[in-house]
Structure formats: C-alpha cells, structure tokens
Amino acid sequence: MRSIKRNDKVKRALCTGLLLVSTFLAGCAVQKVSLPESEKIEPVELYVLAASSLSDVLSEVEAAYQTYAPEIELNFSFDASGTLARQIEEGAPADVFISAAMKQMNSLSQVGLVEAESVIKLLKNQIVLIQPKGYTPRLSGFEDVISEQVEMIAVGNENVPVGDYTKTLYERLGLWEEVLGKANLATSVRQVLDWVATENVDCGVVYQTDAAIEERVEVVAIADPLSTDEVIYPAGVIADSLHKQAAKDFLTFLKSKEANTLFEKYGFTPYSNQTENK
Known part of the structure; x- marks a missing residue:
C-alpha cells in the first residue's frame, strides 16, 4: 500500500511539473510571435507631383532616400507645374508638390490646398x-x-x-x-x-x-538675371495628405547635403536651407 501511495505522489508531481513546463513554453511561444509585430514599421507610399524638369534628378534622389527611409515608397508624377496644380485643385491624390515657379505654389497655398508653413524654396535655375x-x-x-x-x-x-x-x-x-x-x-x-x-x-x-x-x-x-523673374523651385506639403509627417521628413531630406550634391550634379543651384513661410 505504501508503494502505491508513493507512486501516486510521484505521478502527481510529474503531472504538475509537465503542466508548468507547458505553460512556460506556451508563454514563450506567444512572446516570439507578438514581439516582432509590435516593432514592425508600416510602409508608407508618398505621392510626389513634380515639375517635368526635375524628372532626371529626382530618380537619383529617390534611390538615395531609400537608404534613409526604406519604409517610404516614393511615387512620382511629372508634368508641367500648371497642369499639376490643376490636378491638385481637382482632388488628385498627392502628398508633396514641387513646382518650377512660385506662382503655382502661392496660388495653392492661398486657397489652403498646400500647407503654407511647410513651403520651402528648394532650388534655382536659369x-x-x-x-x-x-x-x-x-x-x-x-x-x-x-x-x-x-x-x-x-x-x-x-x-x-x-x-x-x-x-x-x-x-x-x-x-x-x-x-x-x-x-x-x-x-x-x-x-x-x-x-x-x-x-x-x-x-x-x-x-x-x-x-x-x-x-x-x-x-x-x-538670360540676364534682370531680364526675367528669378527661377525658383518651391516644395510644399499638400493639406489633404494622409502622411504629413512623412511628407515633411522628405522635404527635410531634399534640403540635405546629399540631396544638394545630386541637384548640383544636374545643374540646379540649391536655395538657402532656411524654411520660408508664405
């Protein structure tokens, strides 16, 4: 009888131990699955409407930006600045607008389609x-x-x-x-x-x-600088952008030393690094 009771105790101890181990392993399994999900960065797609004269240099800027923000996908649309401004007025999806003149940028800012405080003077041309x-x-x-x-x-x-x-x-x-x-x-x-x-x-x-x-x-x-208006390329964040912070971060990169080097390679003159309020 005593040996039987001892065996029962052993069995109960073994069962209790196995249960504790199973519970511990289950907890570890949950941690292994949930932790990476909590750290995952959601990809963001930015729509950038830019003047056609920027099409070549921005392809290199895009490649450079991927090393800084691999989670950001830049989707460019190039056309005449007036055409792009009209698309923005008609509600085309956009996050950033880069114009080849202040005229289009100012008109959009004045009616609240571009965040005026985000506008920067990016480049100069001739x-x-x-x-x-x-x-x-x-x-x-x-x-x-x-x-x-x-x-x-x-x-x-x-x-x-x-x-x-x-x-x-x-x-x-x-x-x-x-x-x-x-x-x-x-x-x-x-x-x-x-x-x-x-x-x-x-x-x-x-x-x-x-x-x-x-x-x-x-x-x-x-052209003599006095013979025509100064050729300025401004950039700004669209007021209805769904990713305003990502759009502002991209504008910050466009003013960086690395981006300026690429712009100069294509003959553009970077404007001052001071953000301009319109």
Missing part, C-alpha cells in the same frame, strides 16, 4: 536660348529670334512656368508680340527641348538644366 547642335545660321542672343533667319521658336504655353519666364523676358525686351507671332507653344519644357533637338523648330527657350541633358542642342545665350 533660362537659356537653345538651337539644334551645329545649326546654321547660329544665333547669338535672345533678340536674334525676331530676325528673318528664324521661322519658328518653341516656347512653353501659359500653363508652363518656362513659358511665363519666356514671356516676361521678351516683354522686358519689348519683343513679345513679334516672338508670339512665330512661336510654337509647348505643353512642357521637355516638349520644347524635344522640338529643338529634333530640328522641328529653329530655336527654343528652356531651363539650363534641361539643355545640359540633351546632346543634340547647344546653348547660345543665358
């Missing part, structure tokens, strides 16, 4: 007159486009910032009406560049950065 490479007769200045040797000049239309800069330049020269009479109006600065590169026009007005990436054109004149 206006240049270009011709097909090796084209004759060769022009020497902006005034030459009204001569008989030029039958057609490509300029941006009223929705394209480069078109506004071109109009201002020729209005100050007192030549706008004559230029307009032989102008072929483009929907983007890249279209102006393409028309000149393919010799569909005699000359065109683009940004210096665009001329630098096209081997089939050459710059014949650079």
Whole structure:
C-alpha cells in the first residue's frame, strides 16, 4: 500500500511539473510571435507631383532616400507645374508638390490646398536660348529670334512656368508680340527641348538644366538675371495628405547635403536651407 501511495505522489508531481513546463513554453511561444509585430514599421507610399524638369534628378534622389527611409515608397508624377496644380485643385491624390515657379505654389497655398508653413524654396535655375547642335545660321542672343533667319521658336504655353519666364523676358525686351507671332507653344519644357533637338523648330527657350541633358542642342545665350523673374523651385506639403509627417521628413531630406550634391550634379543651384513661410 505504501508503494502505491508513493507512486501516486510521484505521478502527481510529474503531472504538475509537465503542466508548468507547458505553460512556460506556451508563454514563450506567444512572446516570439507578438514581439516582432509590435516593432514592425508600416510602409508608407508618398505621392510626389513634380515639375517635368526635375524628372532626371529626382530618380537619383529617390534611390538615395531609400537608404534613409526604406519604409517610404516614393511615387512620382511629372508634368508641367500648371497642369499639376490643376490636378491638385481637382482632388488628385498627392502628398508633396514641387513646382518650377512660385506662382503655382502661392496660388495653392492661398486657397489652403498646400500647407503654407511647410513651403520651402528648394532650388534655382536659369533660362537659356537653345538651337539644334551645329545649326546654321547660329544665333547669338535672345533678340536674334525676331530676325528673318528664324521661322519658328518653341516656347512653353501659359500653363508652363518656362513659358511665363519666356514671356516676361521678351516683354522686358519689348519683343513679345513679334516672338508670339512665330512661336510654337509647348505643353512642357521637355516638349520644347524635344522640338529643338529634333530640328522641328529653329530655336527654343528652356531651363539650363534641361539643355545640359540633351546632346543634340547647344546653348547660345543665358538670360540676364534682370531680364526675367528669378527661377525658383518651391516644395510644399499638400493639406489633404494622409502622411504629413512623412511628407515633411522628405522635404527635410531634399534640403540635405546629399540631396544638394545630386541637384548640383544636374545643374540646379540649391536655395538657402532656411524654411520660408508664405
């Protein structure tokens, strides 16, 4: 009888021990599953609407940004700044807007579609007159486009910032009406560049950065800073953005030394690092 009681005690002890071990292991299993989930960073997709003249450099900026914020996916849409501003007005999904002129950014800020306090002056550029490479007769200045040797000049239309800069330049020269009479109006600065590169026009007005990436054109004149408005590229956060902090972090990166190096590589001049309130 005693041996039977002893065996019962042993069995009960073994069962109790096994139960405690099972409970402990179950707790460990729960911890192993839940802990990584609590630390996981949710991916964020940012929609960036940017001027077409930025398409080349922003592809490199995107790659550089991935090393800083791998959880952020940048989704770019490039077009004329006026077209992009209209898309924002119509409710297109967007988190960041980068324009090739202050005009579009200011108009969106004034009606509350861009957070005014987020707007920064990001880059500067220059206006240049270009011709097909090796084209004759060769022009020497902006005034030459009204001569008989030029039958057609490509300029941006009223929705394209480069078109506004071109109009201002020729209005100050007192030549706008004559230029307009032989102008072929483009929907983007890249279209102006393409028309000149393919010799569909005699000359065109683009940004210096665009001329630098096209081997089939050459710059014949650079606009005097006093002859047109300063070419400024502002950037801002869309008021309806679902990821405002991520959008602001991206703007901060655009002002970084690494981003500035990339912008300079493509011929842009970084603006001051001071955030501007509009």
